[in-house]
Amino acid sequence: MRTLNSFPRVSLGIFPTPIQKLENISKKLHTNVFIKRDDLTGLGLGGNKIRKLEFLLADAKKRGAQVVFTTGGAQSNHAMLTAAAAGKLGMKPILILKKRGVTERVGNQLLEHLMGTEVILMDTDDYADIYEEMDRIGLSLGVGYYKIPCGGSNALGSLGYVDCAREISEQGTRFDHLVCAEGSGGTMAGLALGAKLFLPGTKVHGMMVDNDPFDQITPALMREAAALLEAEVGIDPEDYHLMDLCGPGYAIPSREGNDAIALMAREEGLFLDPVYTGKAFAGLLKMAEEGAFRETDNVLFLHSGGAGGIFAVLRNID
Ligand SMILES: Cc1ncc(COP(=O)(O)O)c(C=O)c1O
16 A cells, blocks of 8 residues: 555645544533544635645646646635635636625635635536636646646545544544545545544544435545555445435535534534534434434544635524
C-alpha cells in the first residue's frame, strides 16, 4: 500500500483537529458522544473541504494550473473554500455554481464577494452542462486549468478523509461509531475506507442529506480511493452504513435538523448548519432513540463545518 505521505499535498489547515466530549448531550443520550472539530480546520470558516483540497490543489499545482474551477449549489461551502484556498496558493478560482437555492449576496455568496471571486450562476440542474462550460472558458483563457468536481468528491479528494481516520486513530480514544454528513460522498467514502485501514471495530455512518444514489456512490468512491492507495482491501456492504436525513430536500432545512441544531447550541454552545451537520446530528439522535448505542459506547460525530449556511439558509427558525 502507498502511504498517504507519498501523495503531493499542500498545507492549508491546522491538524490534528480536536476531539471533545459532549458532556451534556452524553448524559441526555445515555452514551458517550464526542465531536471531531473539523469546523476548526483553519482556513475560511473551517470545514471538511480543507482536508480534500490539500490533495486536490497540490495536484492542480503539480499540473501547472493557473485557474481552478469548481462547482456546487449557490451556497456551496466547498466552492467558497476552494476559492479561499486557490487564491491563497496563487491560482485564480472560477466558480460555476448551479443557480439553485439562496443566490442573494448572503452566506457563502457574501464571502465570495469579499474575496473578489469570479462566480457564474448557471441555470441548469445538470452538472454535465457546468463541466462543459468549464472547458469552454478554460480553453478560451489559454492557460492551464484544473477542474475540481462538485464537493471535491473524487478518489484523490477522499484521501483527505482516509487521513482523517488515521488522525483519529492517533488521538487516544477508541470509537464504536463514527457519524458524518454525506452530501457528495467523498467525506463518508474516505472515512469508511480509512476506518477499514486504521480504525478496526469502528462502524461508519453516512447521514445522507441529498437524494443521490449513495448506496452506489459510496462503495464506488471507496474502491477508487483504495485503488489509488494500492490498498488490497475488499469493500463490503457492512463497511458503510447509510441513513436518509434529507427531509424536504437538499439545502432545505428540516424540522429534525433544526431541532438538532438547537439542542447542540443550547447544551454545548456549538453551532451546526442547516444543510449538512444539523441533519447529520439529527441522524445520530435518531440512532440513539432507536437504541443503536450502548451506555459504554463511544460515538464520534464529525462536525464538518458549514457555518456560511447558518446565515444564508437557516432563516425564520422558530
Ligand atoms: C459543511 C459540510 N459538511 C458535510 C459535507 C458533505 O461532505 P461530502 O460532500 O464529502 O459528502 C459538505 C459538502 O458537501 C459540507 O459543506
